[in-house]
Amino acid sequence: DEPGLRVKLAEGPQKFYIGVDPTGPSLHIGHLVPIYASAHLQKAGHQPIILMGGGTARIGDPSGKTELRQMISYAQIDKNIASQKPQISKLIDFDNTNALLANNADWLAPLNYIDFLRDIGRHFSVNRMLTFEAYKQRLEKGLSFIEFNYQLLQSYDFLELYRREGCILQIGGDDQWGNIVAGMELIRRVESAETYGLTFPLVTRSDGKKMGKTEKGALFLDSSLTSVYDFYQYWRNVPDADVERFFLTFTFLSVEECRALGAAEGSDINKSKERLAYEVTALLHGEKEAVKAREGAKAAFSGGGDKSGIPSEKIGKAELEAGINILDLFSRTSLCSSKSEARRLVLQGGARVNDVKIEDAEALIGMADAVDGELMLKAGKKRFFRIELTD
Known part of the structure; x- marks a missing residue:
């Protein structure tokens, strides 16, 4: 009911919530669109409730998944929640505001299973649940009973937040549509109240690549998983056609400025990409x-600037004097995750040391290869890693 939601939001401040999955230690770019939307709603005067799935993570959400998630310990879930909150705080203001951080383990963990089935489970139709895409996809490969319960628990979250906080809106990615609708229907059945759902489509790139994916995997907010330099470079290298849309989605610049930056042509579009990379990186990393x-x-690219921003590692001169195999050297950096990956890079002609192409997988890198006390490693056209030599 989009018209009804518009009227409700126009009436004054409303409470809404977004669920955050703490099955991993870090959020990645794919998680952020609903959080950005929450930030916009907060700036408009509405109250965000960020619901950490400390309870539901004990089961795992089958939405968008092709196989059963690995179970993780309760202690790891709590640790993940602690590491994700500072990341969320980059976009949601928890200081001196009415923003609320909640954990659904507070009400899910103490539930009595028999009572839950009597009071909540009776409102759900298995036939109805099987019409949702998330469950239909999983049925082809096998859907566990534990996952089948997930929709009941997420629906119960919405009911609890409605009762506790007067929350009338749940927002999330469009893979959550079935769960959100189920929560709205549960509230209507149990409380005879009308609530709302708002979802956002998966952000895609114009070149067909999955948004937030790099050669090394997901684009994480944790700098120990994705370096700030690699994070910046991702945005610097997005397709020209995506610049305006990404400014609008991932920054808080005015619509007019976003459109103007996205409309740039020729060499100016590269300046816009640099601005995009800076704005998103500053928001999420400072x-x-x-x-x-x-x-x-x-x-890295023009010879000017401060090299300290390039990912780096220190190696003793004595180790380099003895010689380091090219595969060993690359695989100990973030450029290659294994020696086999490094071998492919070398044999395909994508490995360079101080801009000298290395095509021999048996090559030894020594002090003679160093320039100004360092080795600048390059993988492909745009990925760099700096080796600093120490005494």
Whole structure:
């Protein structure tokens, strides 16, 4: 009921919630569109409730998944929640505001199973649940009973937040549509109240690549998983056709400025991409780290700027004097996750050391290859790693 939701939001501040899955230690770009939407709603005066799935993560959401998730310990879930909150705080203001951080383990963990089935389970139709895409896809490969319960638990979350906080809106990715609708129907049956759902489509790139995916995997917010430099470079290298849309989606610049930056042509579109990379990196990692990444990119590609922003590692001169195999060297950096990956890179002609192409997988890199006390490793056209030599 989009018209009804518009009227409700126009009436004054409303409480809404978004669920966050803590099955991993870090959020990635694919998680962020609903969180950005929450930030916009908060700026418009509405109250966000960020619901950490400390309870539902004990089961796992089958939505968008082709196979059963691996179970993780309760202690790991709590640790993940602790590491994700600072990431969410980059976009949601929890200081001196009415924003609320909640954990559904607070009401799901103490549930009595028999009572839950009597009071909540009786409102759900198995036939209806099987019409939702998430369950239809999983049925082809096998859907466990534990996952089948997930929709009941997420629906119960909405009911609990409605009762506890007067929350009338749930937002999320469009893979959550079936779960959100089920929660709305549960509230209507149990409380005779009308609530709302708002979902967002999966963000895609114009070149067909999955949004937020790099050669190394997902684009994480945790800098120990995705370096700030690599994070910056991802945005710097998005397709021209996506610049305006990504400014609108992932920054808080005015619509007019986003459109103007996205409409740039020729060399100016590269300036817009640099601005996009800086704005998103500054939002999610801080201005200091964004400047450092920008200067690192300049140093890597044009010879100017501060090299300290490029991912780096220190190696003793004595180790290099003895010689390090090219595969060992690349695989100990973030450029290659294994020696086999490094071998493919070398044999395909994509490995360079101080801009010298290395095509021999048996090559030894020594002090003679160093320039100004360092080795600048390059994988492909745009990925760099700096080796600093120490005494």
